[in-house]
Amino acid sequence: MPTETVYGLAADALDAQAVLRIFAAKGRPRFDPLIVHVAEVEQAWTVAQPSDRARRLAARFWPGPLTLVLPRRAVIPDVVTSGLETVGVRIPDHPLALALIRASGRPLAAPSANLFGRISPTTAEHVREQFASAVARVLDGGPCRVGVESTVVRPDPSPLILRPGGVTREQLEASLAEPVAIAERDARADHLPREAPGLLASHYAPRMPLSLREDGAPWPSDPTVARLAFSQAPPGAGPSEVLSPTGDLGIAAARLFAALRRLDATTATRMVAELVPETGLGQAINDRLRRAAGLG
Ligand code: AMP
Ligand code: MG
Numbered sequence: 001m002p003t004e005t006v007y008g009l010a011a012d013a014l015d016a017q018a019v020l021r022i023f024a025a026k027g028r029p030r031f032d033p034l035i036v037h038v039a040e041v042e043q044a045w046t047v048a049q050p051s052d053r054a055r056r057l058a059a060r061f062w063p064g065p066l067t068l069v070l071p072r073r074a075v076i077p078d079v080v081t082s083g084l085e086t087v088g089v090r091i092p093d094h095p096l097a098l099a100l101i102r103a104s105g106r107p108l109a110a111p112s113a114n115l116f117g118r119i120s121p122t123t124a125e126h127v128r129e130q131f132a133s134a135v136a137r138v139l140d141g142g143p144c145r146v147g148v149e150s151t152v153v154r155p156d157p158s159p160l161i162l163r164p165g166g167v168t169r170e171q172l173e174a175s176l177a178e179p180v181a182i183a184e185r186d187a188r189a190d191h192l193p194r195e196a197p198g199l200l201a202s203h204y205a206p207r208m209p210l211s212l213r214e215d216g217a218p219w220p221s222d223p224t225v226a227r228l229a230f231s232q233a234p235p236g237a238g239p240s241e242v243l244s245p246t247g248d249l250g251i252a253a254a255r256l257f258a259a260l261r262r263l264d265a266t267t268a269t270r271m272v273a274e275l276v277p278e279t280g281l282g283q284a285i286n287d288r289l290r291r292a293a294g295l296g
Helices: 016-026 041-047 052-061 095-104 124-131 169-176 185-189 249-264 282-292
Strands: 035-037 066-071 086-090 151-154 160-163 210-212 225-229 240-242 270-273
Touching (some): 041 052, 052 066, 052 169, 240 249, 249 270, 249 282
Parallel strands (some): 210 270, 225 270
Antiparallel strands (some): 066 086
């Protein structure tokens, strides 16, 4: 199903057998918990126990790219949460996703619709390329508006970003009127049974090896090196993509995964990417680029 972040591979979150088929189709390890998608705030509280902070964040950011990690209720099977006592839940901001959830009458567990560890899909075509006949149907909702995954937040006991994403730290702090921490990679693992691959180095990876351009270093100019730039086209030879000529981080986020895929489809043998400014959505973009480069 399309969402505003990326395309998701959806199953009835209350049906353990259905959820197991998601793990099988993706080749996803069982210790990586799934996000549960609902259509209404009240439906969220049937799978998770809200706190004051959770209610406030839900009222401000749902529907939208914010996942809340909250104590789970017993209706959620262990396989969804990888045995954790918490569950990640959100309301996606996409009419087709909301229609599917309402039509099914169920919360839907939906990780990104890509093979484990690979680049997330932001168009229906990306999903078809990776899954061919392995999924029943692809709902085509057009290109994803946000283009990076949801921000995963554990609101209590004090607000912590477990994964940067489509809602920025600045927006969260403004809404809660208190500081919001970003978990370091090592600290993130404390909140999970093992390191969840959504948080791991070497995720969101293209097929060709990707390295990050050193600050201010010249771009390689060689047909065997594909180049991913933020706002200024790299000079010289070799395939390249510019995420946003105007330097707009929202546009850069929306174009990131498709640009990585296009470069990955060239005859280059490796890729070099530059980081974007580390503010706003830049934190989510840089997080994905570092992981694509195998750096936590
Ligand atoms: P995705 O692959 O986009 O579906 O995102 C799933 C990611 O959400 C996981 O890899 C975790 O990083 C995070 N997540 C989901 N549920 C939880 C949870 N209960 N506790 C902590 N993180 C979670
Ligand atoms: Mg994913």
